[in-house]
């Protein structure tokens with residue numbers, strides 16, 4: 001007949017604590033993996049945004065350049081008109097007609113001056129935009145360098161953690177078989193209830209290491225005795241004393 005080994009409370013606590021430590025390592029790996037892809041994604045989004053900005057500035061610059069060439073054409077037209085008017089002035093019949101043409105010439109001359117001023121302003125604007133464009137290009141190139149670095153880091157970490165993760169997973173499965181079945185069920189249930197995945201915690205500064213509620217001295221003494229499994233009356237986590245916490249390693 002097979003004999004079922006009876007574990008002492010201390011042995012039970014040691015096995016479940018060991019399992020907790022292994023599972024916490026697995027949790028750490030998950031957190032690490034969870035953050036890096038987000039960082040990479042954020043950088044990719046930022047680069048996309050900057051590229052959009054760059055395209056927008058380039059569009060604006062093109063439209064300013066169009067504006068400048070329109071003004072150049074307008075000047076040419078005005079110059080042609082002035083030439084035409086000057087010819088007409090040679091063939092006028094009276095001074096009134098001469099005056100009228102002079103007014104037209106004057107108006108076209110003003111048009112030219114105005115166009116020249118607009119062109120000057122536009123070329124200043126283009127200079128400003130090209131400075132902004134250069135800054136955007138620099139920002140993109142910096143981010144791309146950073147992205148390349150992060151991607152490399154991520155790939156490296158994935159490669160590294162895969163090995164580590166597999167090892168811890170194997171260890172976790174093994175450790176699980178050594179935990180008392182009722183205690184294991186409680187462990188799984190508590191672990192699933194808390195985001196930090198802690199089901200077994202030690203007493204820290206007279207408080208539960210999971211929920212930080214105070215533990216009365218009498219209860220702390222019971223925890224140290226290891227004769228009974230003590231759970232936190234506030235959060236239900238299994239409590240262990242600091243010495244046990246320090247001695248159990250993985």
Ligand SMILES: [Zn+2]
Nearest residue numbers: 208211232235
């Ligand atoms: Zn607690």
